[in-house]
Amino acid sequence: MxxxxxxxxxxxxxxxxxxxxxSPVMKWLLIAISxxxxxxxxxxxxxxxxxQALSKxxxxxxxxxxxxxxxxxxxxxxxxxxxxxxxxxxxxxxxxWAITKxxxxxxxxxxxxxxxxxxxxxxxxxxxxxxxxGLQGQLGQWLDGKDIQIIFNxxxxxxxxxxxTLPFVARELIPIMQSxxxxxxxxALTLGASxxxxxxxxxxxxxxxxxxxxVILCNARAMGEFGAVSVVSGHITGRTDTMPLMVEKFYNDxxxxxxxxxxxxxxxxxxxTLIVKTWLEWREFRDKTETKKPIG
Amino acid sequence: MSKRRNPLPGFGLSLGYTVMYxxxxxxxxxxxxxxxxxxxxxxxxxxxxxxxxxxxxxxxxFGASFVAALLNSFFGITTAWVLVRYEFFGRRLxxxxxxxxxxxxxxVAGLTLAELFSPNGWLGKFLVPIGVQGVFSQLGVVIALTFxxxxxxIRSLQPVIESLDVEIEEAAAILGASRTRTFIxxxxxxxxPTIITGFALAFARAIGEYGSIVFISGNIPYKTEIAPVLIVxxxxxxxxAGATAIxxxxxxxxxxxxALINWxxxxxxxxxx
Numbered sequence: 160m161x162x163x164x165x166x167x168x169x170x171x172x173x174x175x176x177x178x179x180x181x182s183p184v185m186k187w188l189l190i191a192i193s194x195x196x197x198x199x200x201x202x203x204x205x206x207x208x209x210x211q212a213l214s215k216x217x218x219x220x221x222x223x224x225x226x227x228x229x230x231x232x233x234x235x236x237x238x239x240x241x242x243x244x245x246x247x248x249x250x251x252x253x254x255x256w257a258i259t260k261x262x263x264x265x266x267x268x269x270x271x272x273x274x275x276x277x278x279x280x281x282x283x284x285x286x287x288x289x290x291x292x293g294l295q296g297q298l299g300q301w302l303d304g305k306d307i308q309i310i311f312n313x314x315x316x317x318x319x320x321x322x323x324t325l326p327f328v329a330r331e332l333i334p335i336m337q338s339x340x341x342x343x344x345x346x347a348l349t350l351g352a353s354x355x356x357x358x359x360x361x362x363x364x365x366x367x368x369x370x371x372x373x374v375i376l377c378n379a380r381a382m383g384e385f386g387a388v389s390v391v392s393g394h395i396t397g398r399t400d401t402m403p404l405m406v407e408k409f410y411n412d413x414x415x416x417x418x419x420x421x422x423x424x425x426x427x428x429x430x431x432t433l434i435v436k437t438w439l440e441w442r443e444f445r446d447k448t449e450t451k452k453p454i455g
Numbered sequence: 456m457s458k459r460r461n462p463l464p465g466f467g468l469s470l471g472y473t474v475m476y477x478x479x480x481x482x483x484x485x486x487x488x489x490x491x492x493x494x495x496x497x498x499x500x501x502x503x504x505x506x507x508x509x510x511x512x513x514x515x516x517f518g519a520s521f522v523a524a525l526l527n528s529f530f531g532i533t534t535a536w537v538l539v540r541y542e543f544f545g546r547r548l549x550x551x552x553x554x555x556x557x558x559x560x561x562x563v564a565g566l567t568l569a570e571l572f573s574p575n576g577w578l579g580k581f582l583v584p585i586g587v588q589g590v591f592s593q594l595g596v597v598i599a600l601t602f603x604x605x606x607x608x609i610r611s612l613q614p615v616i617e618s619l620d621v622e623i624e625e626a627a628a629i630l631g632a633s634r635t636r637t638f639i640x641x642x643x644x645x646x647x648p649t650i651i652t653g654f655a656l657a658f659a660r661a662i663g664e665y666g667s668i669v670f671i672s673g674n675i676p677y678k679t680e681i682a683p684v685l686i687v688x689x690x691x692x693x694x695x696a697g698a699t700a701i702x703x704x705x706x707x708x709x710x711x712x713x714a715l716i717n718w719x720x721x722x723x724x725x726x727x728x
Binding site: 182185186189190192193194196197199200201202203204205207208211249250253254256257258260261262263269272273274275276278279280281282283284286287288289290291295296318321322325341344345348349354357358376379382383384385386389390402403404406407410415418419422425426428429430432433436437 | 461462463464465466468469470472473474476477480481482483484485487488491530533534536537538541543545549551552553554555556557558559560561562563564566567568570571576577578601602605634659662663664665666669670683684686687690693695698699702705706709710712713
């Protein structure tokens with residue numbers, strides 16, 4: 160009897176599956192279209208970066224990575240990222256704290272301004288900074304008199320990178336801190352913790368994964384930023400060239416192996432970003448399904 | 456009765472810092488652009504934004520962005536559907552790879568796509584002999600923009616397809632509708648608001664794109680020069696007025712797109728309920 164029911168149920172299930180999946184021909188046709196599309200536009204370009212970088216052998220690969228221009232561009236990128244990412248982390252935490260823990264007028268406007276950098280073309284960002292700090296403007300003239308140069312120099316490149324990557328950390332933290340609520344912080348304060356203690360031991364641990372997520376996205380974008388940095392850098396080889404800018408220079412000089420070698424480091428960074436991102440999403444998914452299980 | 460005081464500290468500090476940081480990083484430069492733009496005479500503004508070179512740059516920027524967003528919508532529907540509904544080998548890998556265009560620096564994307572479609576590249580080897588020029592052409596711009604905007608439609612659609620009620624599809628099938636009919640008349644209308652939102656996101660992203668295109672398009676004036684590249688060209692001529700005028704046009708369109716996307720998102724949310 161039981162066996163009859165299970166086969167009946169199994170039949171029903173497979174009938175349902177057929178309904179959802181449609182005919183197998185359709186299924187495999189759709190899968191083929193998707194695989195060809197993603198394969199052509201994602202997998203092939205990725206594999207191609209490494210294939211071209213290694214096309215003249217492993218020695219040529221490391222030789223082009225140790226060229227003085229390459230080394231200085233890697234240093235430049237690390238300096239810019241090392242300044243802009245921590246600043247945006249502090250900003251993101253501060254903005255999320257103000258927005259999620261308190262009520263005040265103009266909150267929506269503030270959120271709009273935090274999102275603004277995502278919708279402005281990087282080239283326009285670079286132009287804005289040239290207009291503000293460049294020598295053709297009054298502020299630029301005044302700063303020049305004080306011997307401070309922002310445009311065609313590192314400070315300008317740091318500033319535009321901060322602009323372009325400003326929303327990432329704040330955008331990740333705000334929804335998480337909103338859903339966590341304020342009860343735990345209130346409890347900590349009632350029990351006699353100071354404001355900073357509450358922040359370090361209650362707030363920060365509850366958002367650490369979201370924070371990490373925001374940081375890796377911010378970092379990836381900061382390392383790869385091209386348009387805005389290109390406009391304000393002045394392209395001084397060995398001094399204001401970041402890795403993406405050096406890739407362009409090598410490409411224009413027909414040094415394909417060097418361009419792809421430097422690119423391979425950036426592609427590797429993108430892969431690491433994807434892996435960490437996937438891992439964090441998997442963690443979140445696991446935590447969610449675990450909390451659904453009854454306790455005990 | 457007095458309102459209960461919020462016992463949490465740091466309101467003044469955090470809000471003050473946030474506003475100051477935003478003012479220095481975002482508002483000040485934005486004002487510099489607005490001041491520069493308002494210093495232009497109407498005649499100047501008109502000359503720099505409506506000359507033939509600028510017009511052909513807008514046409515290419517918006518045309519290519521539109522075609523790329525359209526391609527991404529078509530393939531995005533298929534891909535999102537396949538990734539949610541079917542089990543097959545390599546599904547999880549493909550799913551993780553969808554975000555690749557967000558993570559890969561645009562310069563690297565441009566470089567590798569330009570190489571792939573060049574006459575000696577893996578794809579160009581087969582495509583160039585049959586007349587498909589993917590490099591230094593308008594098609595190249597479309598290719599780069601398709602890459603850059605790919606994740607938007609797929610990532611917008613996936614949660615919506617996951618939340619579709621299967622019983623509706625079963626009911627349609629029981630009532631005698633074919634699978635294709637069910638998709639066109641039952642499923643597609645439910646997905647439509649999300650598809651439009653994803654399309655708008657991909658389009659907005661494509662309008663401002665610069666890094667990937669400089670490698671693949673060749674930047675030939677009147678032919679493959681996009682608006683952001685023209686801004687850079689004007690800057691290199693120290694023509695700040697010309698650069699500003701084109702930037703203002705791009706900025707206004709970006710803001711209109713932002714408003715449209717916000718409206719679309721609230722519309723599709725209402726539609727889902």
